[in-house]
Amino acid sequence: xxxxxxxxxxxxxxxxxxxxxxxxxxxxxxxxxxxxxxxxxxxxxxxxxxxxxxxxxxxxxxxxxxxxxxxxxxxxxxxxxxxxxxxxxx
Numbered sequence: 523x524x525x526x527x528x529x530x531x532x533x534x535x536x537x538x539x540x541x542x543x544x545x546x547x548x549x550x551x552x553x554x555x556x557x558x559x560x561x562x563x564x565x566x567x568x569x570x571x572x573x574x575x576x577x578x579x580x581x582x583x584x585x586x587x588x589x590x591x592x593x594x595x596x597x598x599x600x601x602x603x604x605x606x607x608x609x610x611x612x
Contacts, residue, residue, distance in 0.1 A: 527571060529567065530567045530568065530571045533563070533567055536558055536559070537552055537558050537564060540552065
């Protein structure tokens with residue numbers, strides 16, 4: 523889960539730097555042409571991080587020791603597909 527958090531944090535920092543460089547409002551949505559990731563990608567990363575955190579919490583509720591045995595990266599594709607399915611329904 524830490525890898526997802528690190529990627530999300532890196533993207534947030536990068537977007538903040540681009541907004542500052544181009545004197546964009548904090549609340550302005552980026553769409554890619556500014557040299558950074560789009561707002562949709564940022565939202566997807568937030569959803570991914572929340573999903574991974576929820577999955578981690580569910581595993582902890584079953585047995586804390588299971589977290590050591592589960593490689594959460596193996597579940598990433600399934601989580602991304604679920605997020606994609608939900609985002610298409612919106």
